[in-house]
Structure formats: structure tokens, C-alpha cells
Amino acid sequence: MLALPLRLPGTRFYRGLQARKKIMAIIGKAMSERRRGLQANGEDFLQRLLDDDDKACNGATTNGGGLTDEEIQDNILTMIIAGQDTTASAMTWMVKFLDENPEVLDTLLREQLDLARKVSSKSFLTLESINDMPYASKVVKESLRLASIVPWFPRLALEDCEKEGFKIKRGWNVNVDAKSVHLDPTVYNDPNKFNPSRFEDESKVPYSFLAFGMGGRTCLGMNMAKAMMLVFLHRLITTYRWKVINPDVSIQKWGLFSKLRSGCPVTVTCITENVLP
Numbered sequence: 642m643l644a645l646p647l648r649l650p651g652t653r654f655y656r657g658l659q660a661r662k663k664i665m666a667i668i669g670k671a672m673s674e675r676r677r678g679l680q681a682n683g684e685d686f687l688q689r690l691l692d693d694d695d696k697a698c699n700g701a702t703t704n705g706g707g708l709t710d711e712e713i714q715d716n717i718l719t720m721i722i723a724g725q726d727t728t729a730s731a732m733t734w735m736v737k738f739l740d741e742n743p744e745v746l747d748t749l750l751r752e753q754l755d756l757a758r759k760v761s762s763k764s765f766l767t768l769e770s771i772n773d774m775p776y777a778s779k780v781v782k783e784s785l786r787l788a789s790i791v792p793w794f795p796r797l798a799l800e801d802c803e804k805e806g807f808k809i810k811r812g813w814n815v816n817v818d819a820k821s822v823h824l825d826p827t828v829y830n831d832p833n834k835f836n837p838s839r840f841e842d843e844s845k846v847p848y849s850f851l852a853f854g855m856g857g858r859t860c861l862g863m864n865m866a867k868a869m870m871l872v873f874l875h876r877l878i879t880t881y882r883w884k885v886i887n888p889d890v891s892i893q894k895w896g897l898f899s900k901l902r903s904g905c906p907v908t909v910t911c912i913t914e915n916v917l918p
């Protein structure tokens with residue numbers, strides 16, 4: 642998205658196309674190995690698409706046909722691009738914000754240790770446990786607001802229209818600037834402060850939380866991403882003591898998503914069981 646579309650060797654665009662080809666080939670190989678029984682059929686999204694495709698080929702679907710192999714590859718690539726880097730980056734920012742805000746970390750630790758005591762006999766967190774993390778949910782939301790992982794997203798005007806006095810012509814590209822909304826002091830009080838409690842008296846300004854987009858194209862993985870971030874938080878907070886070792890706040894240049902250039906390295910020590918009384 643952030644490169645001139647020049648198919649010339651050496652350009653970012655060209656390297657992107659080459660990388661895409663490589664990933665598509667890896668996905669294509671996995672598909673053919675699964676179909677030939679050479680790779681374990683996991684219970685994953687790829688398998689669902691392949692199974693639906695089989696059903697369509699055998700006439701077991703009513704909608705006339707499954708996806709082509711290229712469409713299946715495209716769907717998997719979309720999930721990788723939309724789901725992997727975004728969530729990883731969100732977790733990185735969350736660690737950074739918590740490291741910088743010990744009082745928030747303290748409140749979070751208390752909530753998570755309480756929860757850990759309740760669920761310690763189980764080896765995994767259930768949906769019920771995830772729904773029992775009110776403060777952690779606000780930490781996740783505030784991290785997503787302040788980091789604006791997808792800082793803007795593009796739209797195409799399908800017809801002439803006028804918004805707040807601005808005339809927009811059919812065919813124009815319009816970028817929704819989520820980051821500016823998230824940092825607008827008329828929407829969020831003291832917007833640069835990491836303050837999860839601001840969501841206690843949740844801002845009611847419509848369209849003011851755009852971390853997952855809004856409307857017809859809202860993020861499909863929104864609930865999954867939130868759940869992953871909560872599980873990650875719980876494990877990190879209750880199992881490890883950690884410290885960010887590189888406080889560099891610069892952001893990766895030309896990235897599609899807002900990512901810390903340093904990757905936010907941390908030192909990690911496992912907490913012994915006596916932390917959970």
C-alpha cells in the first residue's frame with residue numbers, strides 16, 4: 642500500500658510482489674500436501690476451506706461451488722496479513738505502555754492474580770475467565786486506542802457527497818484517519834496519557850474508537866484479537882516478571898501497521914509459584 646506500483650527489480654513494490662509469490666507457493670504446497678494426505682489435517686481455517694471445497698466438488702453444497710485454489714490461497718494470505726502482524730504489534734505496544742505505567746500494571750496484576758487463584762486448577766483459560774477481566778479489557782482497549790495499529794484505512798467514494806461542508810466527488814480516495822480521532826482532545830481527555838480507566842465512563846462520541854474499523858468492513862478477527870491479547874496479558878502478568886530494555890519509541894518507517902522499530906525487547910524472569918498465595 643505504501644509503495645509506488647513499479648514492477649522494477651529493487652523497488653519495494655517489486656520485493657512485495659516477490660514475497661507474495663513465495664507465500665502463495667508455501668500455501669499452495671500445504672494445500673496439495675493436505676489433499677494428498679501428506680500433511681496432518683489440522684482443525685484450522687485452511688482445512689475448513691479445503692473441506693468446503695471438497696463438498697462443493699461432490700455437489701454437497703447448495704450455493705453452486707466452493708472457492709478456487711487461488712481464492713483459498715488469497716483468503717489465507719489475507720488472514721496472515723490482517724491477523725498476525727496486527728495482533729503481535731498490539732501486544733508489543735501493550736507491553737510498552739504497561740512498562741511505562743507501573744500504577745496501571747499494579748491494578749492489572751491484582752485483577753489477574755485474583756483470577757489466577759480462581760482458575761489455577763485449569764490448564765487453560767475459558768471464555769468465562771476471559772469475560773472476567775474487566776480491567777484487562779480496558780488495558781487492551783486503551784492500548785489499541787493509543788497505538789492505533791491501523792492508523793488509517795482507505796475508502797473509495799461511490800457517489801458525490803458532502804460531509805460537514807466538504808464536497809467529495811465520486812471516485813475519490815478518502816482515508817479515514819483513525820489515529821487523529823484516537824488522539825483528538827475533544828474526544829478523549831488528555832489523549833496521550835495511557836489511562837485504561839477512561840473507558841469506565843465510556844466515551845459516547847459515535848465512531849470514536851476505530852481500532853478495528855467500523856461499519857461493513859469492521860475487522861473480522863476483532864473478538865479473536867481481543868481474546869488473544871487478554872490471554873497473553875494473563876500469562877505474561879501472572880507467570881513472568883519482565884522489564885522493557887529498549888525504551889526507543891520510534892515507529893517503523895513505511896510500515897502498513899504502526900510498529901515499534903525496536904520490537905520492544907524485554908528481559909523476562911519466571912515467577913515462582915509463591916506469588917500466588
Ligand code: HEM
Pocket residue numbers: 719720723724725727728731785790791794795851852853854855857858859860861862863865866
Ligand atoms: C489487534 C489486532 C487487529 C487490529 C488492530 C485489526 C484492525 C483491523 C481494521 C482497522 C480493519 C478494517 C480495515 C478497513 O476498514 O479498511 C480490519 C479488517 C480486517 N481484519 Fe483485522 N485487526 C486485528 C486482528 C485481526 C485478526 C486476528 C484477524 C483474523 C484472524 C483479522 C482479520 C481481518 C479481516 C479479514 C479484515 C477485513 C474485513 C473486511 O474487509 O470485510 N484482523 N482489521
